[in-house]
Amino acid sequence: MTLTDAPSPALEVLRRVFGYDAFRDRQGEIIDTVVAGGDAVVLMPTGAGKSLCYQIPALVRPGTGLIVSPLIALMHDQVDALRAVGVRAEFLNSTQGPEERVQVERGLLAGEVDLIYIAPERLALESTRTLLDRVAAGPGLSVFAIDEAHCVSQWGHDFRPDYLTLADLVRRWPGVPTMALTATATEETHRELTTRLHLQDATHFVASFDRPNIQYRIVPKDEVKQQLLTFLRTEHAGDAGIVYALSRASVDSTAEWLASRGITALPYHAGLDARVRARNQARFLREDGVVIVATIAFGMGIDKPDVRFVAHIDLPKSVEGYYQETGRAGRDGLPATAWLAYGLNDVVQQRRLIDRGTGDAAHRRRQSANLDAMLALCETVTCRRRQLLAYFGQPTGTDCGNCDTCLEPVATWDGTVPAQKLLSTVVRLQRERNQRFGGGQIIDILRGKRTPKVEQHGHDALTTFGIGADLGERAWRSVLRQLMAQDVVAVGDDGYGTLMLGAAAPAVLKGEQPVRLRHDLEQSRSGGGSKRAAPVTADLDAQAQVVFERLRTWRSAQAKEQAVPAYVVFGDATLKALAVARPASLDALSGISGVGAAKLERYGQAVLDVLAES
Known part of the structure; x- marks a missing residue:
């Protein structure tokens, strides 16, 4: 080998320390920029090797790499992984006693630490900043990396107030390159984090957000626990995975229900004792085949590459949150599944939470827009991956071939007449009776069911009573859910989930706007389609x-x-x-x-x- 053929210091570290022959995608460009002393903003999907983009510059440049990480519990495993490959890594956080903290601080000042992970709240302390000033003046700081940088966005789904204080540090140590890294950001969030962290002059690297190894599947809710169990048993028996639910009560009941049926399922949410949370997370990270059932409090930055599925049993609040959560599957690049079940009640509940929530009108409008985008993704009859990437400003002209709508094209039908029947019922209740009711009562009227509530209010005398008897209850709930997604029907702001006309309703009632609906009932009963993600070992003899x-x-x-x-x-x-x-x-x-x-x-x-x- 001649001198000119010798690998760069960064490539030599990649091979010797981490055991990889070459950089992937834009890793090499990012690392070269930072090694040369430049700032960088990095948007790269989970599983694309984001951590190496700051770890290698920290090992190549003189001094200690300072990494801001938002979740204390994950620092331990990140440090363990680095130590396993011979890197001198440490962390500073509130879990350490005085003696351990002093030992780490001494190592820092002596130049005996390659990378130090610190939580943002600890960096807000002047004592920590003073310590790092001494490190910068002595052994030196090699790089200042802010991981999960989208947490600085006040409009984002994972906003962390402590991240706002990091802007004070960006120019505190001249000559130390700053990096902001995230695996999820819309164009708006990208602009906001750039401004808040004073990184307008940084080089921006935006990789494709596509995760081709993840198969996206969305099914209508129909006895969701049984659907989930069928999905786990038939497709992911013995696999590690995450199940997301919106409420703590749902997390607890689902974990218990799965465990009673032979699934190694553990709960995780903020209401659990801290020791129980830590124990359950440790089992998930360190044992094979554990399923964690959690609220969205779990998972940001999870560094477990062999999560084979992420399942949602409630509708996520935004596409950004959905992408972040599903991105925890298949970080190793092997086949994985993102499975979501959602139903009419999810839509009503989310609308109700927005109406009752805190914040000004602009904030509620933003939440409503986020929900609308999520509903559009759920109800699309075209490639889900194309719609997902377009949301992040990365349109693609080809279908992916690895989502449910590609693998099993969705049949549609003309739902204009059923939509007009439902809208007519809503109109008559409001105009003739000055009444508003929820979806269940509307469906009973359409189907001609003489329930006690229908008879009590005299709704069996309405001219629309029984005009929808040709469709069953499940079919009507599917129709109503899709009409909400298309803004033909809206949920009122009275907090009771009552129905009103949506923006598109007048055009539908006049016959000026046709309504196309999905045929999704058979898929609902089967639990989610027959085209499954391939198992990890499918390509092995x-x-x-x-x-x-x-x-x-x-x-x-x-x-x-x-x-x-x-x-x-x-x-x-x-x-x-x-x-x-x-x-x-x-x-x-x-x-x-x-x-x-x-x-x-x-x-x-x-x-x-x-x-x-x-």
Whole structure:
């Protein structure tokens, strides 16, 4: 090798420390910019290698890399993963006692720390800033990286007030390159975080937000717990995954219900005792096949690459939140599923929460716009991935072939007449009776059901009573849900979920605007379609699958012995590569992606022994 052929310092670190041969996508450009001392704003999807974009510059440049991370619990595992590859990593947060904190501070001042993870609330303390001033003046700071930078956006779904104080630090240490990184941001959020963090002069890197390994599926709600159980048993038996629910009560009941049916399911929400939360999160991160049922309080920055599915049993509040949450699946690039069930009550509940919520009219309008975009994604009859990417300002002209609407094209029907029947009922209740009712009562009137409530109010005397008897209750609920998504029907602001005419209603009533609706009832009963995401080992032959499972068993024992997540030992992608190549020597083993120098030394012979036995 000639001198000109020698790898760059960044590439040498990538190969020696992390065990990868080449950078992916725009990683190399980002790293070169920061190594040269430039600032960077990085928008890159989860699983695209965002962490390496600040870890490698911190190892190449002199001094200590300062990483702002929003969730204390995750720092431990991030530091464990770095230590496993020989990096001197530490964290400073409120979980540490005085002695441990002093020890870390001494290491920082002595230049014995490569990367330090700090929570934003700790960086707000003047004592922490003074400590870092001393580090900057001594061993030096190599890079200042703000991870999950979208948390600085006051319009964002994960706003964190402590992030606003970080703007004070961006120019505090001259010569230290600043990075703002996030895996989710609309164009508006991108502009806001750039302004708030004073990074207008930074180089901006916006990678594609596409996650082609994730199969997106959205189904109508119909006995959602049973739908979820069917999904888990038939497609993800024994897999790790996350189930999101909106309320703590739903989290608790769902986790208990799944556990009673043989699923290793654990709850996670802010109402649980802190020790229980920590224990459940640790089990999810460190054991194979654990399902965590959680509110959105769980997951930001989760560094577990082998999450095979993310399921939502309630409608997310925004497309941005949905993308962030589903992005926790398949970080290793292997097949994963994003599954969502939503129904009419979800729409009514979300509208009610917006109307009753705090904030001014502009804030409520923003929330309503977010909900409308989420409903449009749920009800689309075209490629979901195309719609998702367009929301983030990345339109694509081709269908993805890996979402439910691509794999099983949606049949539609002319719903104009049913829509007019429903709207006529709403109009007659308001004009003739000065009454407004919710969806259930409207549907009973349309179907001609003489319920006690219908008879009590004399609704069986309405001219629209029974004119919708040709459709069943499930069909009418599907019609109503879709009419809400199309703004033909709206939810009133009285807090009771009553129905009123939407903006598009007059044109529909006059026959000027046709209404196309999805045929989704059979899909609802089956739990979500027949085209499933391929299992991780689908592309391995029978012998390789056996080797893969033996490697997983060995890895699990190693992780348990060291009290670290399994991926800290090796990720599934590395195990697959080992199962296919079956190297017979340490030299051959060193050529496997994900096997760096530290792991080769620590695990090399043990891996060869497992392969030899296979």
